[in-house]
Amino acid sequence: MKRILFAVLITVLWVTSAYAGGDLYLYIWSEYIPDEVVQSFTKETGIQVHLSTYDSNEAMYAKVKLAGQGYDLIVPSSDYVSLMRQQELLLPLDKSKLTNFANLDSKFVNQSFDPENIFSVPYMWGSTSITVNTGKIDEHAVTSVADLWKPELSGKLLLPNEPRETFTLALKLLGYSVNETNPAHLEEAYQKLRELFPHVKVFDSDSPKQALLSGEVAVGVVFNGEAFIANQEDSAITYVYPPEGYSLWLDSLCIPKGAKNVDEAHAFINYLLRPDISAIISAEMGYATPNAKAIPLVPENVHNNVIVYPTQDIIARGEFQDWIGDAMKLYDEYWVKLKTNE
Template identity: 40%
Template sequence: MKRLISMAVAILAVALGLAFWSQDLQRSQGATGSNTLNFANWGDYIDPALIKKFQKETGYHVNMETFDSNEAMYTKIQQGGTSYDLTVPSEYMVEKMAEDKLLIPLDKSKLKGLSNYGASFMNQSFDPGNKYSLPYFWGTLGIVYNDKFAKASELQHWNDLWNPRWKGNIMLIDSARDILGFSLVSLGKSMNTTNPTTLALAKAKLDQLSPNVKAVVADEIKMYMADNEAAVAVDWSGEAADMMASNSHLHYIVPSEGSNLWFDNFVIPKTAKNFKAIYAFLNFMTDPKNAAQNADYVGYSTPNDAAKKLLPKDVRNDKNFYPGKEVLDRSEVYRNLAPKTVGLYNDLFLEFKMYRR
């Protein structure tokens, strides 16, 4: 009898152990129920102090995973293996996800402070009426220069990059749309062109730039520029802000003929389950104080006008990070292109990188 009792106790202990182990495993996978917000975000793209503040104020736990490309995030949500409640795609990916029925429309009745967002950042072509998205951050593509080696007057236009003076001295961000994009702008063409002949011309012009290109890199570009390894770089405004914080000799310029104007946005994917947590978080991040704190930490431009007013005067008045209407009107938002065209952009860019002189 004692043996049977001992066996029963042992079985019960194992069962309890498995139950607790299962709960721990679920926590690690973000499947913890209605008190949890499963958030897929870009790396280092939110102030960790705000996550702690949200959890303390609301009682919701934030389980955050990161992704390094829109396409990687899209694939995970399309496959449906992880129940993300909230994610942050860029503008063209919002359009694609909506077309592919991967998004849940926003319930505007549950959102507070929508009037905090600037009118110019709402009702964009990629999501008319903001049916699916709320703006999170925005920015531009531009030129970073080091005043030890270059003057602002030498780099006011995209075509200035082709000056032989910059031989072996330009860093490019590893992004097909952006690098082919500025070449297109330099030719007076749209950054959203689907014309193969026009794209071939842009690639041919990039080939002429190759003697000036020191490297095509990803995140390392910030380290190289901060360490004075090159005179010039082409990168996004927020990355430029990070570089400038590390090196006072670095400056950022948006060419006057225009550039890419990009938006990252909160959306609710079809995998969402914890809607109370979702709307609590969206309202928390819409609060001007929280949005301003986040913009200060991340370094990108906030679309929240009420938050912008709380930023330091030198930040909110910096025309390179908060450019005027004349620059914005000449800039383009990337559209969701057909897979065949995306493939062409990628192939041409790969050829440029492989056969740089």
């Protein structure tokens, strides 16, 4: 028994000495990690976490590619994991330092965007769909993607401030994939969005729930975690999974090539993979955890809430985003035209 206690003590002292006074520069989506998790990690390891945020994959990618260094950990969605892996912008992970990796549900690992998870570790998954403030409009006014084009919603609508999620609306309305690359189909989607954009009051991927809660808009296309938090504050705010379909996404933890604090990054990833920590993150942020061992620890009011954990029949209507290669240039070109009203 004394030997076991001595071994545990040595391990604790090694972890403390190895990381005491260390730093970690985390670049993550806005409102995507609880302060208490960051603080408890620092208390446990001595590593100071310096947190910066972004509101779109495009913004994160551009900054990481341009800066080359400055961040130790980023959280791209699956399509951008694929892109950054192909462009050699990510460092391979040392799985020997990720002892909690085995806690992940097998259906979220070894995906096509990163076979064998050489460069990425699943963090959270969720959806982007329609949120309605039924205190402002009739609860049956918006039940489908097609309803967003209703004239009575003019000046009452919020859309994401990024091309992929916004194009998903038009693509699904037209019966196409969220990963559409056919130029003719993208032209159709662009024309549909040209009809919609003049009626949009707010573009926000940072904290769109605020506009819904304040009544500035009545309908928004938002991340499900934003909808969950808004619903907790105002039960009149509901989340709609439209019959035409919607986008699903998986965000992952990655170490960019220019990282200076690689050991600290591994320590933080492993910490986030702890079941108790993953459960806290899911409960507070309102997104689903890919951590199988964490699911029993997620409070019932969160785990049983379809905004956070949709049923299998709802999931079947969703579609995960993949990287679309050179077609992304066309999305970006159309996006600029839409935002500048060309």
